[in-house]
Amino acid sequence: MSYVLAYALVSCREPPVSGPSAPSVPPVPSVPPVPSYGPYRQDCPWCGSRRLRVRVRGAGPRQGAPHRSQIERCADCRHVFRNPPLTPGPERSLVRAGVRLRHGLAARAMSRRCPEPESWLDVGTGDADFPLTARTHFPYTSFDGLDPTHRVLRARAVERVEEAFVGRLTDRHIAARLRGRYDVVSLFQYLERVPDPRAELRAALGALRPGGHLLVDVADPRRLFPVHPVGLNAELVAQGCTVLTGTRVHRVIARKDA
Ligand SMILES: [Zn+2]
Known part of the structure; x- marks a missing residue:
């Protein structure tokens, strides 16, 4: 209800007057379908x-x-x-609602394991919906976003993320820049959409500092049963992590050992 009201208020306002006194708003890049x-x-x-x-x-x-x-x-x-x-993109409203719910649950689950991270990278962030939700649990955390599409630039323009990276974690220049930099790296419904999920997983661990936490959510919001890598936990252990969640869950939290 309040959302509708806020929208009505915004749409009734006078259009902003351009001129030297108007605040400068960064241009929002358009995004192809x-x-x-x-x-x-x-x-x-x-x-x-x-x-x-x-x-x-x-x-x-x-x-x-x-x-x-x-x-x-x-x-x-x-x-x-x-x-x-599936490729990331606009979803039907019911699916979007399910995704929003999972965002909140995932953020809360991470807040129990790692209550005060300073820096957080959300991989495959799209419009940075997950950082937007997670911010309510982590008001002092600096969120950055990475996405193969330019949607992440739009997310930065509206200040949903502080730094935006366009590309993949496995891109060499991105991996070099992000190495060992983050307290938390999240992969929200991302691994199931990339051509080489193991390489992406290793790259995500490379962006974590020792002791940092990885959040992987592989739930398919369209289905009740999981569509996820059976070998995910084994791979995390092989890469020097301690898995903090169970073996048959959609949401995996792991700590990168020093
Ligand atoms: Zn296989």
């Missing part, structure tokens, strides 16, 4: 095996659409994933 699904892939994103089995057919939200997504399972490493993968 993103397709819902990426290309179909023949190999497992986690281990590279080509022995894929369809688990649930036609599970995409757009029944009858030309590029429906299905749930597939790797016969070698048991990784379950959506194929073709």
Whole structure:
């Protein structure tokens, strides 16, 4: 209700007068539309095996659409994933509400493990919806955002993040710049959308300082059962982390050991 009221108040205001006395507002970059699904892939994103089995057919939200997504399972490493993968973008309102709820729960879960981080990088941040929600639990934390699209520049323009990086964690120049810099790195519904999730996971750990915390949320907001790397926890342990959450959860919190 208050949101509607605030919107009405804003829309009734006089348009800002341009001139020397008007406050300077940074230009907000426009963003082209993103397709819902990426290309179909023949190999497992986690281990590279080509022995894929369809688990649930036609599970995409757009029944009858030309590029429906299905749930597939790797016969070698048991990784379950959506194929073709979803790409980040505007979602239906019900899905958005579910994502917002998960953002709040994830931030709260992290606040119990790491109550006062100074610096936080949200990877695949898009419009920085997650930092916006997390800020209520972490008012003194500096949030930066990284995204392959220019949406993150828009997020910086409206001050949802302090620093914005366009690209991937695995890009060499980005990895070099962010190495060992953050108290928390979050990957919110990100690993399931990238071509090489293990490489991204390692790069995320590279951006953490020793003792820093990693937050990985791999819940698919469209489905009740998880679509996530079975080998996620094992990989984190192999990379020198202590996993602080259970083995079969959608949200994994791990600490990078010194
Ligand atoms: Zn596999």
